[in-house]
Amino acid sequence: MSNFFEIGLSSVLTKAISEMGFEETTPIQERTIPLVLEGKDIIGQAQTGTGKTAAFGIPMIERMNPDRESIKALVVTPTRELAIQVAEELNRIGQFKDVRSLPIYGGQDIDRQIRSLRNRPQIIVGTPGRLMDHMRRRTIRLQQVETVVLDEADEMLSMGFVEDIENILKEVPEQRQTLLFSATMPKSILDLAQRFMQNPEYISMKTKEIIVPQIEQCYVEVQEKQKFDVLCRLLDIQSPDLAIVFGRTKRRVDELFEALSKRGYSAEGIHGDLTQARRDMVMRHFKEGLTEILVATDVAARGLDISGVTHVYNFDVPQDPESYVHRIGRTGRAGKGGQAITFVTPREIGHLRLIEQVAKRRITRKPLPTFNDVLVGQQRLTMDKILKAAEDEDILRYKEMAEELLEDNDSITLLSAALKLLTKEPSTAPIVLTEEAPLRSRQPRRFDQQQGFHRNRDNSKYPSRFPKRKF
Numbered sequence: 101m102s103n104f105f106e107i108g109l110s111s112v113l114t115k116a117i118s119e120m121g122f123e124e125t126t127p128i129q130e131r132t133i134p135l136v137l138e139g140k141d142i143i144g145q146a147q148t149g150t151g152k153t154a155a156f157g158i159p160m161i162e163r164m165n166p167d168r169e170s171i172k173a174l175v176v177t178p179t180r181e182l183a184i185q186v187a188e189e190l191n192r193i194g195q196f197k198d199v200r201s202l203p204i205y206g207g208q209d210i211d212r213q214i215r216s217l218r219n220r221p222q223i224i225v226g227t228p229g230r231l232m233d234h235m236r237r238r239t240i241r242l243q244q245v246e247t248v249v250l251d252e253a254d255e256m257l258s259m260g261f262v263e264d265i266e267n268i269l270k271e272v273p274e275q276r277q278t279l280l281f282s283a284t285m286p287k288s289i290l291d292l293a294q295r296f297m298q299n300p301e302y303i304s305m306k307t308k309e310i311i312v313p314q315i316e317q318c319y320v321e322v323q324e325k326q327k328f329d330v331l332c333r334l335l336d337i338q339s340p341d342l343a344i345v346f347g348r349t350k351r352r353v354d355e356l357f358e359a360l361s362k363r364g365y366s367a368e369g370i371h372g373d374l375t376q377a378r379r380d381m382v383m384r385h386f387k388e389g390l391t392e393i394l395v396a397t398d399v400a401a402r403g404l405d406i407s408g409v410t411h412v413y414n415f416d417v418p419q420d421p422e423s424y425v426h427r428i429g430r431t432g433r434a435g436k437g438g439q440a441i442t443f444v445t446p447r448e449i450g451h452l453r454l455i456e457q458v459a460k461r462r463i464t465r466k467p468l469p470t471f472n473d474v475l476v477g478q479q480r481l482t483m484d485k486i487l488k489a490a491e492d493e494d495i496l497r498y499k500e501m502a503e504e505l506l507e508d509n510d511s512i513t514l515l516s517a518a519l520k521l522l523t524k525e526p527s528t529a530p531i532v533l534t535e536e537a538p539l540r541s542r543q544p545r546r547f548d549q550q551q552g553f554h555r556n557r558d559n560s561k562y563p564s565r566f567p568k569r570k571f
């Protein structure tokens with residue numbers, strides 16, 4: 101690691117970096133910044149939450165001529181929320197150099213975006229669909245772009261997106277710098293990536309584990325029908341600051357956040373079928389801590405950086421090991437700790453083993469919490485609250501009342517009654533969720549080099565059931 105002030109950046113950049121509170125480079129930043137500054141093509145792989153955005157953002161903006169004559173850089177992300185977040189971070193990095201980034205994504209009024217484009221941002225951060233929309237309308241011109249970044253590159257080059265990316269890259273000069281970043285980089289994607297790059301340098305962190313050690317990982321083996329009660333018990337026992345609960349489908353997310361609300365938890369849901377206004381509101385509430393539990397499909401699995409997320413619950417086993425890595429990476433960011441708990445039905449144990457192989461770590465089994473565990477946990481919380489309140493001078497106002505009560509009752513009975521009233525006993529309000537079928541075991545696949553996607557044994561495209569990723 102080195103100090104940001106010693107790596108020879110211009111003063112406008114060091115000023116911004118110090119205002120952002122960064123002092124030392126993270127390992128991926130240390131390795132990639134000099135290479136990006138030289139103009140090299142890079143494939144950068146490093147664990148979640150280790151600063152990959154700044155790893156490309158800092159050198160890209162350092163190299164950039166800040167004149168406003170054209171769009172100089174294009175960053176492509178798989179989701180709208182990530183486009184917004186990356187544009188914000190790039191705006192912070194570029195603030196004293198007058199380099200501006202604009203997020204361009206679906207669901208937002210296109211005329212408003214066209215007006216914002218007139219302010220001539222040097223960087224566009226966009227999702228593929230909306231970018232192509234603007235290309236067709238000729239409202240963005242990419243002919244002067246010098247750098248293209250695919251954030252979450254393996255996702256962007258996966259079957260659901262690769263054609264869009266190819267179309268976008270056709271508009272960008274061949275003589276450009278191409279940067280690919282992700283926490284996961286399956287070999288097949290790595291091979292495919294070469295097609296879009298010139299002598300890329302592959303920088304991967306040589307750590308054994310692809311998941312940061314600060315994330316504590318465990319699983320519970322649970323029948324589908326028990327999942328919801330187990331989730332509530334875990335939430336009661338672990339009392340997360342902020343938690344993300346991942347569900348497999350949109351319906352699942354809707355049912356789950358409504359059920360949690362019914363039981364008195366502060367929860368909201370996010371998935372791709374909601375209006376953008378609703379998605380924005382849900383994200384804002386969660387970031388501000390107004391909502392404590394975000395229930396989400398994989399739309400929230402990649403890249404999102406929300407401080408205060410202490411727990412991730414995989415209510416449904418993720419579709420593939422990469423998704424596991426990204427989902428649990430929403431906690432344990434920038435050196436902080438976090439916990440990840442995966443719910444596995446007995447028929448899905450095989451999927452867990454596959455995840456362990458990719459994660460190169462055994463995920464420990466946790467016993468199912470019982471109703472009694474929760475009660476004991478809540479009682480302890482009440483005890484702590486009472487002891488804390490006892491230190492507060494304000495309680496003098498209640499002294500006379502206490503003395504009056506004690507004239508006719510014994511202190512143990514009174515205190516027990518007060519404890520019972522203050523303890524939030526676990527709710528047993530009946531909840532029925534629609535059952536999700538367990539994940540089917542995966543067929544062996546092979547990678548079709550020419551076409552750039554996986555094929556099943558029967559030569560059909562993989563996965564035939566999911567032609568496009570839609571979260």
Ligand SMILES: Nc1ncnc2c1ncn2[C@@H]1O[C@H](COP(=O)(O)OP(=O)(O)OP(=O)(O)O)[C@@H](O)[C@H]1O
Binds near residue numbers: 123129150283403
């Ligand atoms: N050098 C640094 N010092 C301190 N904090 C940093 C540094 N670099 C980045 N950060 C902060 O660390 C957090 C995670 O960064 P970022 O979102 O770029 O991670 P990432 O590697 O892209 O993760 P993911 O794989 O999940 O997308 C952010 O809040 C960012 O501001």
Ligand SMILES: [Mg+2]
Binds near residue numbers: 403
């Ligand atoms: Mg990222």
